[in-house]
Amino acid sequence: MSDVVHRYVLAYDVTSDNRRVRVAKKLESYGDRLQYSVFLVDIKPARMVRLKAAVTACLEAGVDSLLICDLGPLVSGHTHRVEFIGARRSFTPHGPIIL
Numbered sequence: 001m002s003d004v005v006h007r008y009v010l011a012y013d014v015t016s017d018n019r020r021v022r023v024a025k026k027l028e029s030y031g032d033r034l035q036y037s038v039f040l041v042d043i044k045p046a047r048m049v050r051l052k053a054a055v056t057a058c059l060e061a062g063v064d065s066l067l068i069c070d071l072g073p074l075v076s077g078h079t080h081r082v083e084f085i086g087a088r089r090s091f092t093p094h095g096p097i098i099l
Contacts, residue, residue, distance in 0.1 A: 002045060003044055003045070003046075004044070004045075004073045004074075005042050005043060005044050005073065005074045006042070006043065006044075006045070006048070006070055006071070006072060006073050006074065007040065007041070007042050007070075007071040007072065007073075007074055008031075008040070008041045008042075008043065008048070008068055008069060008070055008071065009034075009038065009039070009040060009041075009067075009068075009069040009071060010027060010031070010038070010039045010040075010041055010066060010067065010068050010069070011037055011038045011039070011066070011067040011069075012024070012027070012037050012055075012064070012065070012066045012067070013037065013064065013065045013066075013067075014037075014058075014059065014064040014065075015060075015063050015064060016060070016064075019058055019059065019060065019064060022058040023055055023058045023059065023064075023066070024037075026051075026054050026055055026058060027039045027041070027051075027055070030043060030047075030051050031043070042074060052068075
């Protein structure tokens with residue numbers, strides 16, 4: 001398994017309020033919320049396995065779902081794969097930060 005960080009868009013559809021809150025909190029611990037049920041996550045494969053297991057434990061199979069879209073590896077110069085029309089949402093940039 002590669003150790004390269006990939007960028008993912010994750011979106012959930014959860015019918016129960018309690019499960020929805022648990023899923024949202026779990027995803028917030030891994031990435032940035034872009035919209036109510038949509039998250040942007042930059043993550044290595046091993047950590048993605050843990051994320052999937054953690055969210056699966058919160059879902060009710062056959063009723064709830066989590067959509068996972070792999071936008072590919074984070075490569076220098078390709079950080080603008082996310083585009084907004086209308087109100088722009090902030091998210092943690094990946095790359096060098098100069099203070």
